[in-house]
Amino acid sequence: MAINPKIIVVGGGLAGLAAVIKVAEMGGQVDLFSIVPVKRSHSVCAQGGINAAKNLKGEGDSTWQHFDDTVYGGDFLANQPPVKGMCDAAPGIIDLLDRMGVPFNRTAEGLLDFRRFGGTLFNRTAFAGATTGQQLLYALDEQVRRYESEGKVKKYEHWEFLSAVVDGNQVCRGICAMDLRTMEVRTFPADAVIIATGGIGMIFGKSTNSVVCTGSAQSALYQQGAYYANGEFIQVHPTAIPGEDKLRLMSESARGEGGRIWVPKQAGDKRDPRSIPANERWYFLEEWYPKYGNLVPRDVATRAIFKVVYEYNLGVDGQPMVYLDLTHIDRKVLDRKLEGILEIYEKFVGDDPRDVPMKIFPGMHYTMGGLWVDFNQQTNIKGLFAAGECEYQYHGANRLGANSLVSCIYGGFQAGPNAVKYARSQQTSTDGVSSTVFDAERKRQEEANDMLISNQGNENPFQLWRELGAVMTKNCTVIRYNKGLEEADAKLVELLQRFRSVNLSDKSMWANTSFVFTRQLYNMLQLSRVVAQGAALRNESRGAHYKPDFPERDDQNFLKTTKAYFAPDADEPRFEFEPVDVSLIPPRPRRYDVAK
Amino acid sequence: MANNNTVLIKVKRQKDPKSAPYWEEFDIPYRSGMNVISALMDVALNPVTRTGQPTTAIAYDSNCLEEVCGSCAMLINGRTRMACSALVDDLEKPISIEPFTKFPVIRDLQVDRSVLFENLKRVKAWVPVDGTYDLGSGPRLSPVEQEQAYPLSRCISCCCCMEACPQFNEQTGFVGAATISQVRLFNTHPTGKALKTERLRALMGDGGIHECGYAQNCVEVCPKEIPLTQSIAEVGGQVMLQAFRDLLRK
Numbered sequence: 001m002a003i004n005p006k007i008i009v010v011g012g013g014l015a016g017l018a019a020v021i022k023v024a025e026m027g028g029q030v031d032l033f034s035i036v037p038v039k040r041s042h043s044v045c046a047q048g049g050i051n052a053a054k055n056l057k058g059e060g061d062s063t064w065q066h067f068d069d070t071v072y073g074g075d076f077l078a079n080q081p082p083v084k085g086m087c088d089a090a091p092g093i094i095d096l097l098d099r100m101g102v103p104f105n106r107t108a109e110g111l112l113d114f115r116r117f118g119g120t121l122f123n124r125t126a127f128a129g130a131t132t133g134q135q136l137l138y139a140l141d142e143q144v145r146r147y148e149s150e151g152k153v154k155k156y157e158h159w160e161f162l163s164a165v166v167d168g169n170q171v172c173r174g175i176c177a178m179d180l181r182t183m184e185v186r187t188f189p190a191d192a193v194i195i196a197t198g199g200i201g202m203i204f205g206k207s208t209n210s211v212v213c214t215g216s217a218q219s220a221l222y223q224q225g226a227y228y229a230n231g232e233f234i235q236v237h238p239t240a241i242p243g244e245d246k247l248r249l250m251s252e253s254a255r256g257e258g259g260r261i262w263v264p265k266q267a268g269d270k271r272d273p274r275s276i277p278a279n280e281r282w283y284f285l286e287e288w289y290p291k292y293g294n295l296v297p298r299d300v301a302t303r304a305i306f307k308v309v310y311e312y313n314l315g316v317d318g319q320p321m322v323y324l325d326l327t328h329i330d331r332k333v334l335d336r337k338l339e340g341i342l343e344i345y346e347k348f349v350g351d352d353p354r355d356v357p358m359k360i361f362p363g364m365h366y367t368m369g370g371l372w373v374d375f376n377q378q379t380n381i382k383g384l385f386a387a388g389e390c391e392y393q394y395h396g397a398n399r400l401g402a403n404s405l406v407s408c409i410y411g412g413f414q415a416g417p418n419a420v421k422y423a424r425s426q427q428t429s430t431d432g433v434s435s436t437v438f439d440a441e442r443k444r445q446e447e448a449n450d451m452l453i454s455n456q457g458n459e460n461p462f463q464l465w466r467e468l469g470a471v472m473t474k475n476c477t478v479i480r481y482n483k484g485l486e487e488a489d490a491k492l493v494e495l496l497q498r499f500r501s502v503n504l505s506d507k508s509m510w511a512n513t514s515f516v517f518t519r520q521l522y523n524m525l526q527l528s529r530v531v532a533q534g535a536a537l538r539n540e541s542r543g544a545h546y547k548p549d550f551p552e553r554d555d556q557n558f559l560k561t562t563k564a565y566f567a568p569d570a571d572e573p574r575f576e577f578e579p580v581d582v583s584l585i586p587p588r589p590r591r592y593d594v595a596k
Numbered sequence: 597m598a599n600n601n602t603v604l605i606k607v608k609r610q611k612d613p614k615s616a617p618y619w620e621e622f623d624i625p626y627r628s629g630m631n632v633i634s635a636l637m638d639v640a641l642n643p644v645t646r647t648g649q650p651t652t653a654i655a656y657d658s659n660c661l662e663e664v665c666g667s668c669a670m671l672i673n674g675r676t677r678m679a680c681s682a683l684v685d686d687l688e689k690p691i692s693i694e695p696f697t698k699f700p701v702i703r704d705l706q707v708d709r710s711v712l713f714e715n716l717k718r719v720k721a722w723v724p725v726d727g728t729y730d731l732g733s734g735p736r737l738s739p740v741e742q743e744q745a746y747p748l749s750r751c752i753s754c755c756c757c758m759e760a761c762p763q764f765n766e767q768t769g770f771v772g773a774a775t776i777s778q779v780r781l782f783n784t785h786p787t788g789k790a791l792k793t794e795r796l797r798a799l800m801g802d803g804g805i806h807e808c809g810y811a812q813n814c815v816e817v818c819p820k821e822i823p824l825t826q827s828i829a830e831v832g833g834q835v836m837l838q839a840f841r842d843l844l845r846k
């Protein structure tokens with residue numbers, strides 16, 4: 001039994017850093033691994049805020065209401081006890097972040113201010129300007145730096161997790177990782193490992209996610225025997241700004257202030273949008289939904305835009321884009337109400353949305369699915385825990401806005417102490433594990449590297465990635481047909497086949513970024529099959545998963561968690577289904593056209 | 597430029613920390629709205645120089661692609677910039693792209709900026725909370741106080757301010773504007789204040805705040821428009837006062 005166990009945390013976003021702090025506080029010794037310096041993790045991108053039912057606005061909000069909104073918003077697919085745990089803990093988490101110095105916006109009296117987000121009737125979202133995620137991450141980063149200077153945390157930044165070291169009894173004994181500069185592959189023993197590697201946006205090519213959100217670590221673990229749950233649930237945000245490199249969020253408030261969505265009626269119309277007369281524009285949302293117009297709910301707006309672009313082929317310039325037009329609104333009004341978000345558009349697109357209609361398109365945004373964990377955040381591999389966006393536990397079939405940040409921190413706060421408790425309860429510490437277990441894993445990874453670097457072929461990994469993104473975005477996001485999903489899976493098989501002929505232009509063994517990316521690409525391809533096949537199997541519509549051929553939620557057959565596992569011989573996923581724990585709130589139909 | 601549909605970029609490359617730098621030129625297919633990052637992504641997709649020589653993808657750091665993670669700082673047309681928010685349409689062509697000059701080059705455009713994180717340790721840039729257990733809400737802060745802290749807290753650790761600073765070099769060992777501004781942030785916080793004396797002492801002596809020559813380059817290049825010269829002036833005053841107190845106590 002280890003009194004001061006060695007715990008490895010992989011990932012330094014909110015979830016990972018939250019876990020590190022708890023472990024260090026309990027006397028554990030932490031090795032923290034991250035591809036990017038932890039302060040540069042994807043969590044910095046979150047703008048909107050973080051939910052907690054503090055009820056500081058005299059609205060009678062309660063943690064039970066937060067719990068109900070979350071379960072309802074997730075279309076009853078989440079196991080309820082952990083969600084309740086999160087909602088109960090959320091107010092305390094906000095207090096802690098406040099004590100750590102997060103510059104949350106304040107009321108006149110000096111208390112925390114809260115605003116309203118989607119999927120609730122309460123002002124429940126605390127925020128720090130327009131950069132809440134950045135501010136929260138920094139607060140945790142600073143506390144971790146403090147532990148680092150006390151010698152309780154050792155950081156391995158610019159190191160990439162490749163795989164877990166799992167012994168013959170399916171117990172996790174450490175990790176295998178690669179130094180992204182020297183390209184050295186090394187194993188690191190630990191009494192327990194916590195995975196907090198974030199989202200998977202890169203498998204969709206372009207998304208609102210950051211560059212390192214490849215899901216590569218999750219996929220590697222899935223290929224090592226970890227279950228991956230509810231992979232088919234992918235959240236798409238209706239209004240993102242398409243960029244050459246990524247999709248950036250455009251807030252819903254643009255439509256709230258009167259923004260209108262349209263496309264030219266003529267396919268491939270090359271005219272300046274301002275010169276296209278009104279009768280040659282198609283305001284399809286207003287036509288299809290005369291009552292709500294441009295302010296239909298997110299999923300409805302997203303599906304309509306997809307239909308216009310992919311079924312009618314009417315995207316602007318033949319590209320997957322539609323106009324979000326504010327130019328009919330007075331500049332002064334726009335400046336007063338929308339300045340912050342219009343600046344983002346100006347900065348990255350270079351056009352002034354007060355003069356020119358914005359070009360927007362739905363963007364893949366978040367994965368509800370992830371590594372399967374039990375109520376202690378432990379995966380089915382003993383000693384291997386997971387927290388944050390990389391696991392599946394808190395959001396069911398659809399995540400509510402501002403609920404992710406709280407789930408990441410709460411998940412980390414659970415995973416950390418549970419990992420320490422687990423380590424302390426073990427009879428044999430990892431020191432007693434034979435070194436052959438570690439050597440074998442290192443060899444396996446080194447061989448994979450050698451093969452990749454010396455491979456002779458004619459496929460460019462970045463080209464394969466583009467094709468992956470295109471097929472996943474087209475078939476596995478907003479509107480799903482079984483035919484399209486099967487096509488997608490066939491394409492994935494083809495890409496995996498072509499991956500064997502991948503040829504690296506760069507064969508050096510120093511900071512070889514394309515080599516690193518190519519390794520990740522293989523894992524992205526394997527994980528994509530879990531998403532595509534999981535979606536094909538789920539013949540219903542629930543939350544973010546929508547099939548026109550099966551438009552209703554089907555609790556009879558599908559009130560179940562999808563659990564994918566890897567079948568090594570067949571080299572593809574297999575699926576099991578697990579009942580959902582709905583012991584606290586009985587499922588009821590989910591609709592937002594009336595108050596619930 | 598080959599024709600109107602391509603953009604010429606010139607990239608200063610270096611294979612590893614020890615080898616000599618060299619330049620390569622690329623014709624990038626032009627698309628309106630592209631940024632420097634997407635030009636670099638194009639090279640990865642088709643790693644061939646302007647003269648048709650096969651080469652390798654360019655190594656660079658990036659993550660968020662929306663100017664909030666601080667990864668992608670480099671010199672673009674000689675100026676410190678974040679590559680993700682540097683739009684090709686706004687740049688003079690051909691576009692020259694170089695790594696920072698005051699940080700060790702890892703490879704191509706990647707440099708080692710860990711010195712900033714070390715500096716943040718040195719000045720104890722954190723709020724010393726008692727623990728993470730539930731201790732109730734934090735100190736009350738007026739909206740005015742929040743509005744002062746928030747801009748300082750937006751520093752993305754890009755190190756542009758340090759690259760541009762004439763005083764930031766090996767001789768001086770100067771900590772740089774970003775760290776000083778963080779000292780200001782934490783010295784203002786009701787709980788963070790507890791470590792004020794230690795922070796100020798860390799800014800005395802070699803490489804401390806007195807190295808600053810008030811050239812103001814830092815504030816001009818900061819992508820987050822952080823009021824760095826104000827921070828330097830304010831912390832400078834605090835350090836003086838502290839030094840004076842320390843003197844009297846001797």
Ligand SMILES: Cc1cc2nc3c(=O)[nH]c(=O)nc-3n(C[C@H](O)[C@H](O)[C@H](O)COP(=O)(O)OP(=O)(O)OC[C@H]3O[C@@H](n4cnc5c(N)ncnc54)[C@H](O)[C@@H]3O)c2cc1C
Binds near residue numbers: 044390
């Ligand atoms: C644009 C945008 C806005 C958002 N706004 C909000 C919001 O307002 N409110 C809200 O609640 N949620 C929001 N979200 C969602 C939320 O930001 C994320 O779900 C959350 O930040 C994920 O945190 P994380 O700790 O799980 O992972 P991340 O922050 O993604 O961190 C992952 C970490 O893992 C490391 N890593 C990954 N792979 C490896 C590997 N193989 N080896 C080593 N290290 C690895 C990375 O370096 C990084 O440190 C938003 C998301 C986006 C994209």
Ligand code: SF4
Binds near residue numbers: 825
């Ligand atoms: S004011 Fe000048 S000398 Fe001082 S930190 Fe800024 S750039 Fe450097």
Ligand code: SF4
Binds near residue numbers: 756
């Ligand atoms: S102060 Fe500004 S320039 Fe300096 S590191 Fe911070 S954000 Fe970058």
Ligand code: FES
Binds near residue numbers: 657659665680681
């Ligand atoms: S990639 Fe994050 S700041 Fe440019």
